[in-house]
Amino acid sequence: MAAADEQQLILRARQGSHEAYRLLVERHMKQAYNVAFGFVTDHAGAEDIAQEAFVRAYYALPSFRGDAEFGTWLYRIVTNLALNRIKQRNARLEREVAMESADALTEGSEDPVHGQLDLRTHLERALHELPTLQRAVVILRHIEGLSTTQVSKILNCSEGTVKTHLFRGLKKMRERLEYLKAEAE
Amino acid sequence: MNGHREIQLLLYEFNEGTLSGPEHQKVLSHLRSCAECSVELEAMRSVLSVVARPTTQPSEDQSTEFWQGFARVVENRIREESTPRRNVGNVLTGVLDRMIVRVWRPVAASTIVLTLALLAFFFAQRGQNPEKTDVAAVPEVIAPVAPPENGGQVSRYLRRSNALLIGLTNREIGDEEKIDLSAERELSRQLVREARSLQEQPLDAQSSQMVRNLERVLLEVANKNDLSTRSDFEMIRGGIRRENLLFKVRMAEQLHGSRGSLGGIRHAKHR
Numbered sequence: 001m002a003a004a005d006e007q008q009l010i011l012r013a014r015q016g017s018h019e020a021y022r023l024l025v026e027r028h029m030k031q032a033y034n035v036a037f038g039f040v041t042d043h044a045g046a047e048d049i050a051q052e053a054f055v056r057a058y059y060a061l062p063s064f065r066g067d068a069e070f071g072t073w074l075y076r077i078v079t080n081l082a083l084n085r086i087k088q089r090n091a092r093l094e095r096e097v098a099m100e101s102a103d104a105l106t107e108g109s110e111d112p113v114h115g116q117l118d119l120r121t122h123l124e125r126a127l128h129e130l131p132t133l134q135r136a137v138v139i140l141r142h143i144e145g146l147s148t149t150q151v152s153k154i155l156n157c158s159e160g161t162v163k164t165h166l167f168r169g170l171k172k173m174r175e176r177l178e179y180l181k182a183e184a185e
Numbered sequence: 186m187n188g189h190r191e192i193q194l195l196l197y198e199f200n201e202g203t204l205s206g207p208e209h210q211k212v213l214s215h216l217r218s219c220a221e222c223s224v225e226l227e228a229m230r231s232v233l234s235v236v237a238r239p240t241t242q243p244s245e246d247q248s249t250e251f252w253q254g255f256a257r258v259v260e261n262r263i264r265e266e267s268t269p270r271r272n273v274g275n276v277l278t279g280v281l282d283r284m285i286v287r288v289w290r291p292v293a294a295s296t297i298v299l300t301l302a303l304l305a306f307f308f309a310q311r312g313q314n315p316e317k318t319d320v321a322a323v324p325e326v327i328a329p330v331a332p333p334e335n336g337g338q339v340s341r342y343l344r345r346s347n348a349l350l351i352g353l354t355n356r357e358i359g360d361e362e363k364i365d366l367s368a369e370r371e372l373s374r375q376l377v378r379e380a381r382s383l384q385e386q387p388l389d390a391q392s393s394q395m396v397r398n399l400e401r402v403l404l405e406v407a408n409k410n411d412l413s414t415r416s417d418f419e420m421i422r423g424g425i426r427r428e429n430l431l432f433k434v435r436m437a438e439q440l441h442g443s444r445g446s447l448g449g450i451r452h453a454k455h456r
Binding site: 018021022025026029030031033034037038043046048050051052054055058059123127138141142143145147148160163164166167170171173174177 | 193194195196197198203228229231232233235236238239242243244246247252255256258259260262263266357359
């Protein structure tokens, strides 16, 4: 029922119905936002990416063949936008903050109450140090809880590749966390 | 070794409990006899316990009003992006374009007829009094010129310049402090070189003026660094708007398309 209903909405939106597209937006906006947030970890960035993704999806609607679900197709747009945003941000940081010492970073993330490194900061750092695809898989599959099939469609790769990236990504995160823990001790 | 790898790739779903019955059994029986994979599973569980799936979603941090307004914001952004295609200015441009084509076609046709008539008159006069005829005495008229050799070049130059201007005007810059203009800079440099080559050739007055107008903006972009600041970028866009370049180039393209060159005719030069 829901899928058929969604097909109807897509069809109507393609024919120019703003009302139908608004309903599609309302149906998927929270998950699109959550996926974007998983990558950029800030609300303003997630909002902007999610909105941009809906705008792009609207214009790309005539090319949407319906092979995948609308949601999966949309999250692919969100993921691409988010990865581009991270790439731009990293490039900017590399240029602007040419060399920031590890000591300064550690001091900056210290929990003032417990006097130890904030676990969340460690996790974020470990996650964002992963290669792009591994990070995308960990976020979509583990943090967002999407299925292996969905992630493979979003990232346009095989399910085996998703499993490999997930395994390697989690392993790298573990190694990184152990290293940071040892460093803090 | 391959068996271990195959099993390890299933550990996440095994831990999650989403494997099919036979796959679950396969992993379970492997783990009973394989210390290496059991260690991997424990290690994975330790990291998963830390990288826990959030119990609350980030979207829950936003208010109901935020979500009520979200779809409206998307709709507004879509309308904004659609606006350039439908606003009054563009409708007017379309009407003007059509009017120009309608007006100039008859004018061009009349000019050709008039010119042919004058030429016929001139040759008839020369035939009657050949010794008195002097080329310099021919009244200065707008002479027809066979399709200029540089027509294709001008047309291509205008088309590429138009694409560049549209790209610059419509580019979304979000909250970026530095804007990557490397592609635009490269294209501008090529277009400046093309413009200079065009200026060395005989161009009609309109084409020549258009090339000069465009060159100012192109030079500005061509001299930018790869990464431009927001204010620099806005300045370039301001220049394009101020000079109304998009409209002018479109008009030039239209005229060029309908007449073979910007002017299609050059002012005759008497040497």
